[in-house]
Every structure is written in structure tokens, then in C-alpha cells.
Amino acid sequence: MSVPSSHARSAVAAPLLRVRTMAVVALALLLSALGLTLSSTPANAAGNATVSILHAVPGATVDVYANGKALLTNFKPGTLTDPQSLPAGTYDLKVVKAGAGADGTAVAEAKDAKVPAGANITVVAHLDADGKPTLTPYVNDSSRVPAGEARLIVRHDAAAPAVDVRADKKVVFSGLTNPDEKSAEVPAGTVSADVVLAGTDTVAIGPADLTLAEGTTTIVYAWGSAEDKNLKLAVQKIATNTNPNGVPGGTGGQADATSPVALGLVGLGAAGLLGLGGVLMVRRHRQGMSAAR
Numbered sequence: 001m002s003v004p005s006s007h008a009r010s011a012v013a014a015p016l017l018r019v020r021t022m023a024v025v026a027l028a029l030l031l032s033a034l035g036l037t038l039s040s041t042p043a044n045a046a047g048n049a050t051v052s053i054l055h056a057v058p059g060a061t062v063d064v065y066a067n068g069k070a071l072l073t074n075f076k077p078g079t080l081t082d083p084q085s086l087p088a089g090t091y092d093l094k095v096v097k098a099g100a101g102a103d104g105t106a107v108a109e110a111k112d113a114k115v116p117a118g119a120n121i122t123v124v125a126h127l128d129a130d131g132k133p134t135l136t137p138y139v140n141d142s143s144r145v146p147a148g149e150a151r152l153i154v155r156h157d158a159a160a161p162a163v164d165v166r167a168d169k170k171v172v173f174s175g176l177t178n179p180d181e182k183s184a185e186v187p188a189g190t191v192s193a194d195v196v197l198a199g200t201d202t203v204a205i206g207p208a209d210l211t212l213a214e215g216t217t218t219i220v221y222a223w224g225s226a227e228d229k230n231l232k233l234a235v236q237k238i239a240t241n242t243n244p245n246g247v248p249g250g251t252g253g254q255a256d257a258t259s260p261v262a263l264g265l266v267g268l269g270a271a272g273l274l275g276l277g278g279v280l281m282v283r284r285h286r287q288g289m290s291a292a293r
Helices: 024-029
Strands: 017-019 048-055 062-066 069-075 084-087 089-097 108-115 120-127 133-139 149-159 163-167 170-176 181-187 189-197 203-212 216-225 232-239 265-267 279-282
Touching (some): 048 232, 120 216, 170 181, 203 216, 203 232
Parallel strands (some): 048 120, 133 279, 149 216
Antiparallel strands (some): 017 279, 048 084, 062 069, 120 133, 149 181, 163 170, 163 189, 216 232, 232 265
């Protein structure tokens, strides 16, 4: 399929708020705290937040506790949680090595962590450009997509230099750096996607077939470490708002929190160690583009 040129613009990132609580707040946001389940709390309920998390740091498996209760166990690298609708509120949070138990030594801990109402994000635990663990929450764009098209968002969450993203060997996004994202609306269909070093034809990740369904948003995450040779892609599918002039997108993401989010992984084996000390990077991204025909 053909891919339009000059069709994307970089997301504009606001200043970063750095807090030394690696993975704690974001991990708890995706969990059904205090016994809540997805079916009992609709995603659009007032005062709730809808959150998914991608564990994109190679080499560490953890357990997460909130208010003394085990909320997530054996959380492994490469895992993307289903979207969770959670009540706004305040939580005491603790992350320990898998199997350590509630009384185990905290790898990271936060008291009175606030879960804001109205948030709809994917939080990615990943390596920064220097290979240090960090968290980046991204706002997911579920706005309407024109008929016959799909939204493609690419997020650079790898310890790797600037890259270009190609579809069918044509550059769609150029010069993408960690932890930024770029977005475009492209014709719906299936493309062969790969990631190359910026300005070159040197393939860093892929190729992999990527299906861009009409009316949906597909988010591709590049993660891992170039130095450790474990770069991978993760793919998240999110339904957009109803488009009366096109085929509605499938469920997932913000449209139906009871449906699983699709996750695809390609690349080499996982390696490396995770020190969960780290930084919480809160970055708001503005996504979108103006279509060039």
C-alpha cells in the first residue's frame, strides 16, 4: 500500500516532572484496586481513570502491592495489561521482587500516591536513551479517524539513537528520539513495518507485518536496548470514536475496557537487568497531523 509523504508531525512534549518512584504509581493505576473488576466499573464512569501499562524494561519480574494487598504478581517484561477503569483516589503502593511477599524489601515505595480522575493513558516502563529505567505516560488519541484511514502512532521507548520508521520501505516518521512519539493518519491496510537508524537503511527492528484497521488507532512501541541487542516492537490497538462515514473500529483501549488490548512482539531475545530505582517521567504528548493528499 502507498504511504503518504509529509504526512506526520512530531508530538509536542510538555516539561517533564521527575519523581523518584520507578514504576510504583503507574503500576497501581492499571490494577483493580480494592477488589474492583472491569465489569463492575465501566471505563466511562465519572471520576475514574482508564490506564494500561506496558512493561518494556528487559530482565525484571516484579509484584505490586497497594494498601497491603497483592494487585499484580509476576509482572514480566513485554507484558501489556488490559485497560483498567479505576476510581480516583489515594493509594499506598509498594513494588517488590517477584515472590518476596507483602513484607519483602521494597524495590520502590510511595505513600499517598494520587490517581487522577479523567486520565486515559498508557504508561510505559522502559529504558531512557542512556539505558536507565524510567516511566513515560502517554495520552492515547481516540478521536475520530477519516473514512478509509487508520491512525498510526509510533513511540520511541528504547535505549537507542534516533530512528526512522518505515512502512513498505517508505519513511513515514523520521528522526524519532526517546521518549517522543509521532502520529499520522494513513490508508487502512497491511504494511511491512521496520525501524531503521535515522537517515540510513540500517534495520534496527523488524520487518513485521502491521495491520492498520479502518477507523482504529494502532500504537507501535520500540523498546529494549540497542547495546544489549534485545530491541523489540510492541503493538497496541485502540478503538476510536464512532465514525459515521466509515467502518467502526474494533473494541479495545478506551472504547471497551472489558476487551483485551492486542500486543504483538517481534525482535531478539530479552537480556539485561532492571534496577527499579529510576525516575517517573510524566510527559503529556499532543498527537495528530494534518492530512496531505
